[in-house]
Amino acid sequence: MNESVRSVLLVGVGGQGTIMASDILSAVMINAGFDVKKSEVHGMAQRGGSVSSHVRFGPKVYSPLAGKGDVSILVSFEKLETLRYLEYLKPDGKVIINNEEIYPPSVNLGEALYPGDAIDFIKNHFKDVKVVDATAMALRSGDKRMANTVILGVLSSCLDIEVDIWEDVLKESFPSKILEGNINAFSLGRGV
Amino acid sequence: MKQLMSGNEAIARGAYEHGITFASAYPGTPSTEILEEFSRYDGVYAEWTPNEKVALEVGIGAALGGARALVVMKQVGVNVAADPLFTLSYTGTEGGLVIVSADDPSLHSSQNEQDSRNYAKAAKIPMLEPADSAEAKEFIKIAFRMSEEFDTPVFLRSTTRISHSKSIVTLEDREIHEENRGVRYNPSKYVMVPAMARQRRIVVEKKMERLSKFAETFPENRMEINDTKIGIITAGMPYNYTKDVFPGYSYLKLGMVHPLPHDLIREFASKVERLYVVEELDPFIEEQIKAMGIDVIGREVFPYTGEFDPGVVETAITGNEAAVVNLPDLSLPQRPPNLCPGCPHRGLFYVLGKLKVFVAGDIGCYTLAFMKPLEGMHSTICMGASVGMAHGMDKVIGGKEKVVGVIGDSTFIHSGITPLLNMAYNKSNSVIIICDNRTTAMTGMQENPATGFTLHGKETKALDFVKLAEALGMDNVRVVDPFDMKNTRSVIKEELSTEGPSLVISSAPCALLAVKQKLPGKTPLRVNPDKCTGCKACLGLGCPPISWKRFEDMDIKIEKKTKKQEGIAFIDSSLCNGCTLCQQLCSAGAIEEVVEDE
Ligand SMILES: Cc1ncc(C[n+]2csc(CCOP(=O)(O)OP(=O)(O)O)c2C)c(N)n1
Numbered sequence: 001m002n003e004s005v006r007s008v009l010l011v012g013v014g015g016q017g018t019i020m021a022s023d024i025l026s027a028v029m030i031n032a033g034f035d036v037k038k039s040e041v042h043g044m045a046q047r048g049g050s051v052s053s054h055v056r057f058g059p060k061v062y063s064p065l066a067g068k069g070d071v072s073i074l075v076s077f078e079k080l081e082t083l084r085y086l087e088y089l090k091p092d093g094k095v096i097i098n099n100e101e102i103y104p105p106s107v108n109l110g111e112a113l114y115p116g117d118a119i120d121f122i123k124n125h126f127k128d129v130k131v132v133d134a135t136a137m138a139l140r141s142g143d144k145r146m147a148n149t150v151i152l153g154v155l156s157s158c159l160d161i162e163v164d165i166w167e168d169v170l171k172e173s174f175p176s177k178i179l180e181g182n183i184n185a186f187s188l189g190r191g192v
Numbered sequence: 193m194k195q196l197m198s199g200n201e202a203i204a205r206g207a208y209e210h211g212i213t214f215a216s217a218y219p220g221t222p223s224t225e226i227l228e229e230f231s232r233y234d235g236v237y238a239e240w241t242p243n244e245k246v247a248l249e250v251g252i253g254a255a256l257g258g259a260r261a262l263v264v265m266k267q268v269g270v271n272v273a274a275d276p277l278f279t280l281s282y283t284g285t286e287g288g289l290v291i292v293s294a295d296d297p298s299l300h301s302s303q304n305e306q307d308s309r310n311y312a313k314a315a316k317i318p319m320l321e322p323a324d325s326a327e328a329k330e331f332i333k334i335a336f337r338m339s340e341e342f343d344t345p346v347f348l349r350s351t352t353r354i355s356h357s358k359s360i361v362t363l364e365d366r367e368i369h370e371e372n373r374g375v376r377y378n379p380s381k382y383v384m385v386p387a388m389a390r391q392r393r394i395v396v397e398k399k400m401e402r403l404s405k406f407a408e409t410f411p412e413n414r415m416e417i418n419d420t421k422i423g424i425i426t427a428g429m430p431y432n433y434t435k436d437v438f439p440g441y442s443y444l445k446l447g448m449v450h451p452l453p454h455d456l457i458r459e460f461a462s463k464v465e466r467l468y469v470v471e472e473l474d475p476f477i478e479e480q481i482k483a484m485g486i487d488v489i490g491r492e493v494f495p496y497t498g499e500f501d502p503g504v505v506e507t508a509i510t511g512n513e514a515a516v517v518n519l520p521d522l523s524l525p526q527r528p529p530n531l532c533p534g535c536p537h538r539g540l541f542y543v544l545g546k547l548k549v550f551v552a553g554d555i556g557c558y559t560l561a562f563m564k565p566l567e568g569m570h571s572t573i574c575m576g577a578s579v580g581m582a583h584g585m586d587k588v589i590g591g592k593e594k595v596v597g598v599i600g601d602s603t604f605i606h607s608g609i610t611p612l613l614n615m616a617y618n619k620s621n622s623v624i625i626i627c628d629n630r631t632t633a634m635t636g637m638q639e640n641p642a643t644g645f646t647l648h649g650k651e652t653k654a655l656d657f658v659k660l661a662e663a664l665g666m667d668n669v670r671v672v673d674p675f676d677m678k679n680t681r682s683v684i685k686e687e688l689s690t691e692g693p694s695l696v697i698s699s700a701p702c703a704l705l706a707v708k709q710k711l712p713g714k715t716p717l718r719v720n721p722d723k724c725t726g727c728k729a730c731l732g733l734g735c736p737p738i739s740w741k742r743f744e745d746m747d748i749k750i751e752k753k754t755k756k757q758e759g760i761a762f763i764d765s766s767l768c769n770g771c772t773l774c775q776q777l778c779s780a781g782a783i784e785e786v787v788e789d790e
Contacts, residue, residue: 005436013527014529026196026358027196030194030196030360035360036196036358036359036360037324037357037358037359038196038357038358038359039353039356039357039358040356047529047530047531047532047557047560048527048529048530048532048736049527049528049529049530050527061359061436062431062432062433062435062436062439063432063433063435063436063501063502064324064353064357064358064359064432065353065357065433065501065502066501066502067437067501067502067503067504067506067514068501068503068514068516069503069514069515069516070502070503070514080524080525080527081527083522083524084524084527086517086519087516087517087519089516089517090515091515091516091517103739104525104526104527104528105527105528105530105563105564105734105736106525106526106564107525107739108731108734108736108738108739108740109564109565109731109734109740110728110731110740110742111564112525113525114525115522115524121522125517125519126517
């Protein structure tokens with residue numbers, strides 16, 4: 001793998017704002033002067049399926065997709081989805097997890113169990129794991145839908161990018177009515 | 193100005209910058225956004241057509257009238273458009289015509305993994321393939337220039353990873369190129385009866401010869417000579433995957449994948465010690481290079497199926513797997529897409545699943561109803577297949593039991609009308625159901641001829657399914673509301689025991705459409721834990737907000753209604769759309785409206 005390029009993989013469930021978060025991250029990295037490529041599969045994401053988005057940045061990026069073992073930071077908006085994408089992480093990769101459970105249909109039907117010890121499992125295999133109660137923190141900023149902005153705040157503290165660049169992009173990304181709440185949510189996340 | 197753009201946005205932008213003002217398409221992932229984006233530019237005309245064949249024929253007409261025409265489809269759409277396609281290379285295109293075909297390696301949202309490049313070869317049409325958004329924007333312009341210069345349709349091939357990845361693009365100003373619009377009378381070129389087609393057949397071969405020469409010096413077929421121990425011949429996105437892991441190798445990056453530049457390939461092969469072809473799907477380039485007698489490594493190390501990524505390429509070439517943490521197999525519960533809360537398809541397929549009839553299905557959101565717990569669909573081949581298949585089955589098992597075919601509104605218009613006519617004509621005895629949710633939901637809610645609006649949002653004629661069916665010769669035509677499951681069930685049962693072919697129109701708007709149109713919402717529902725008997729009937733709908741909680745996993749104590757009761761159902765009211773299907777199934781009367789001030 002090309003060492004000068006870093007990969008962040010954002011994963012979640014359709015409707016959680018995974019793609020929006022990856023758009024914001026990409027814009028930040030462009031403004032910070034990097035070449036950026038980003039890739040996701042749209043398809044039927046809207047219908048509650050599993051969603052993933054690769055963001056790669058560096059002096060020159062060729063592939064918009066990271067390979068297995070190439071991701072420096074796995075950002076997950078849902079616990080079970082984290083497990084699905086762990087094989088993409090570098091052995092010394094970081095994991096940021098929103099402490100939220102969304103049951104897939106088979107669990108709702110009582111045919112499968114939602115993995116109960118996901119966090120322990122991840123911590124057993126990776127050293128740098130941050131679990132964030134993003135939904136609760138978003139509620140404090142006024143709306144639980146801002147959980148993805150809280151998570152972006154957490155992510156920002158793991159990337160060496162000036163906070164002004166993040167805030168400028170947030171300002172361009174949200175309508176003024178919900179901007180303050182999102183800036184707030186972002187700061188809460190950044191402080192974790 | 194620099195901007196992050198998806199390949200689809202870039203293709204639309206490129207067409208706009210090149211002054212294109214005419215485009216037609218039928219939606220299909222991963223191609224859909226191209227026409228949507230294009231239609232938003234000022235001063236352009238774009239239309240959704242009923243299917244890809246019509247889209248291409250509309251484009252051919254526009255080009256014959258002197259315009260530059262853009263036609264867009266997903267890979268399987270080319271099958272539908274194949275009939276005009278194969279003769280179009282004979283007639284040429286006059287004004288200029290480019291067909292974008294978007295392939296879907298890994299079948300992210302397709303029913304097969306076919307490789308469009310085979311069509312370029314079979315139909316004798318040149319094909320360009322960009323590797324990122326910047327190239328996508330540039331190549332669409334080159335494609336139009338080639339179309340005009342060589343009087344031929346030109347393919348631009350995309351893949352899911354080109355269409356749906358974003359990379360940096362530099363925006364340029366729009367250039368207006370003059371168009372000579374008007375009627376052209378030229379029967380020897382456009383009336384393809386055998387005598388004239390035989391003449392044009394020769395023109396096609398000459399044209400391909402000229403294009404082969406053009407390919408030799410085409411600047412987008414470019415050599416990058418670095419370390420000459422290993423040489424890579426590649427095109428499109430696989431170029432990026434390979435460059436990512438092996439920036440130091442030598443490359444022949446092909447911008448044009450048909451016809452191939454034979455001399456250039458020979459020259460490149462002579463410069464390097466070991467030669468690989470890196471391409472997804474069919475060994476299209478590889479087989480042609482092997483036929484030239486050149487030693488090249490391809491399929492023996494690369495996978496036959498699925499899309500690649502940098503890791504796949506690295507492993508194929510070096511034999512080394514990337515360093516990953518060894519994880520035990522977790523066999524996680526899958527998270528497939530599901531019908532939305534409030535989806536009108538759910539009630540219909542619940543009824544069909546319970547009726548235990550064979551349901552020949554089709555393609556659309558409703559295809560998701562094949563899964564548990566609805567299990568209301570038993571086949572899906574291609575758009576429109578349900579109608580013909582139901583009829584064919586009926587002809588061979590006739591009398592024993594009736595077969596049902598189910599098809600969405602957009603899919604019916606795409607290719608269900610002709611087979612319905614066939615059913616009436618050939619005296620079928622099966623039941624066809626159109627699930628009319630008033631939109632093309634699967635691909636993101638595009639308008640279609642039954643919605644009453646055009647792509648540009650203008651009001652227009654809306655197809656009346658009932659009148660159409662009558663005109664086709666269907667005597668039994670019924671309309672049901674799928675949110676009324678009792679009536680839906682009894683109407684379908686009646687039609688299953690009626691002589692002759694029947695059409696049932698299951699009519700209710702898509703739940704997302706209702707949100708988009710800001711229709712007043714219904715009151716969400718909740719389960720009253722004191723009434724729920726834990727019978728699980730509501731779970732049979734597979735509705736996302738409805739789940740099941742066992743008593744031992746609950747914090748609060750709930751009294752058992754029966755000795756055997758193990759838990760209760762639970763509705764996440766924040767996700768519920770209040771469609772009432774679960775209420776209709778609950779014999780305990782435990783599902784009630786959420787009271788506002790709770
Ligand atoms: C030949 C072809 N063109 C396009 C597609 C992509 N596609 C699949 S289903 C569909 C339309 C579905 O709309 P509709 O029949 O109205 O059903 P809905 O999704 O609204 O339930 C489209 C465009 C395809 N699979 N095959």
